[in-house]
Amino acid sequence: MVLAVTALAPPASAASAASVTNDEVTFQNGGVTLHGTVVAPPGGTKLPGLVMVHGSGEHGRDDYREQAEAFARQGIATLIYDKRTEGYSQFERSYSTLADDALAAVSVLRKRSDVDPARVGIWGLSEGGWVAPLAASRSADVAFVVTLGANGVEPSRQQAWAIENQLRRLGMDGSIVRMASSTMLRQLIGGGVFPEAYYDPVPVLKSLRQPVLGIWGAKDILTPPGEAVGIFRETVAHHTLRVFPDAQHQLRRTTDGFDKLPGYAPGYLELVGAWVNNPPGASTADAPPAQDRPSTAVAPAAWYEPTWLHLAVPAFLLIAFAWYPLVRRGPAARAGRWLSATGLLAVLGFLVVDVLIQLTMGKGLGPVVAGRPLPWSALQLLSLGAVAATIGTAVAWWRHRGLRLGVPLAGGVVFVPWAVYWGLLGI
Known part of the structure; x- marks a missing residue:
């Protein structure tokens, strides 16, 4: 069941912002120049910041603009960027490199005059649920982590x-x-x-000292959500874990996990905004959702394969x-x-x-x-x-x-x- 978020509502001045600003930015990692946009409420000061990290595959910043604007209207300066194509393909990718991309984006937000550098975190969807914790484990500059449809398994x-x-x-x-x-x-x-x-996320999750907001759709058919909630609960020291009953992998509304209805699960966007503005001090977790069957480890190829x-x-x-x-x-x-x-x-x-x-x-x-x-x-x-x-x-x-x-x-x-x-x- 989803925890009510009214008690954690953002400040009224931030929540009532009707428009957002868009500032184009560039940053580099490993010789690759990445392009992005900071979506923020106008006239803000000491704002929390959020870097949005992509799911798997090719993604541009506009894939996350709707959510970024919703977060900005809740008083969060949100950086969305075009995912690298150099060094990322079906045959080549490195979570380490993607994590460094995210940390370079964090550095951009921390230098903005309207952002509180001590309140900048990372949001990661799906594959980003492996990348965002990895980035946070490498830098104290990351104040918090938000994951969406993240995995606790390989x-x-x-x-x-x-x-x-x-x-x-x-x-x-x-x-x-x-x-x-x-x-x-x-x-x-x-x-x-x-x-x-065969990337193992568990050692990274155990190493995190930042607060983590983990969110899953109970009808996720891409990530085993019941196992993920259980693993995050057992490994992440400071956690808030929430399950939305009628949501799929990307927290879109769904009937069975395979279809994608218009709009996000009611309360999801507000939950992120409220939590980022005021992370709770104590760990809490929803019950893991039921799975039809557990996931099974895939053994590496044997000598005859x-x-x-x-x-x-x-x-x-x-x-x-x-x-x-x-x-x-x-x-x-x-x-x-x-x-x-x-x-x-x-x-x-x-x-x-x-x-x-x-x-x-x-x-x-x-x-x-x-x-x-x-x-x-x-x-x-x-x-x-x-x-x-x-x-x-x-x-x-x-x-x-x-x-x-x-x-x-x-x-x-x-x-x-x-x-x-x-x-x-x-x-």
């Missing part, structure tokens, strides 16, 4: 939980869910597509299964034809499904029957056919040994553990 663990939520919403279950939320994710991490995957191997195996399988129809010399066998056909279709089909899951989070796979999208069911049937054809090809090869049957047979032998690994031979 990014890989959070991502696996979120992927499973998306697929289960579509009615999926079983091996395709395990493949996407575990096997595929480990391969992406091993291939360098998910930097900072190097990226190069899992790129090489499909290439070998395609060559091996295409060998039989392309090479005319040697004995023919019906099992060889079946192995060639089922094996090629299973491998090519899996590669297409894998890409579709990554691009559409399962939405491009069509109807779901008995927990499986129809393309996945077809791939599993093809895989069973390939296993049967491998046995038949082995019998034919034993009678008529030669490369024409031997190469696809080798492909069939490799196909079985590969298909088990990717869930094509799972339930």
Whole structure:
């Protein structure tokens, strides 16, 4: 339940400000120049300051302008800035660098004549919920921290939980869910597509001495909110933890966590304004919201999971299964034809499904029957056919040994553990 915030209302003169000012600023970190805007109430003095740190992905300052203006109308000088693009991508990112970006922005606010330098803090959404505490842990210049949809678990663990939520919403279950939320994710991490995957936020949270306002939507489907509230409560020394029952990851209104209704959860913007203007002295926390299931740690890739191997195996399988129809010399066998056909279709089909899951989070796979999208069911049937054809090809090869049957047979032998690994031979 959300704590009433009327007792912590900001000063009337600040709360009643009808307009805001916008001052363009630039600041640097590591040779990169960042551009931002300070949104503040006109004519203010000794104002608290707030730097807003982005969620994951590409973001400009305007993504947070609505909230910044709401905070400014409550008497807070709020700095929003364009997120760096240099050194930040799907293959490269550093929470340490992003934290230093935030600290450079804090320095800008602390130097303003209308801001009290002892009352400047950092607000962080989602990925910013890892970055903002990290920045605060490095500098006494940060007076407080506000997090929105923050995680207490590793990014890989959070991502696996979120992927499973998306697929289960579509009615999926079983091996395709395990493949996407575990096997595929480990391969992406091993291939360098998910930097900072194993960042552990707990040591940083334990080190914080500043007051922390943590806010979550109870219907968050990207961050496991129940676990996050519990971890923040156990690790952050001075905390105010609030849960909004009908809010999603970004504290927008929602019915189920997946849709995003107009406006923010009632009371969210006022809570931040009131708390920043007057942080409470004692720690308080709402009860952690219920989760359908706990998140699960994603193990690093094992010795048999190097990226190069899992790129090489499909290439070998395609060559091996295409060998039989392309090479005319040697004995023919019906099992060889079946192995060639089922094996090629299973491998090519899996590669297409894998890409579709990554691009559409399962939405491009069509109807779901008995927990499986129809393309996945077809791939599993093809895989069973390939296993049967491998046995038949082995019998034919034993009678008529030669490369024409031997190469696809080798492909069939490799196909079985590969298909088990990717869930094509799972339930």
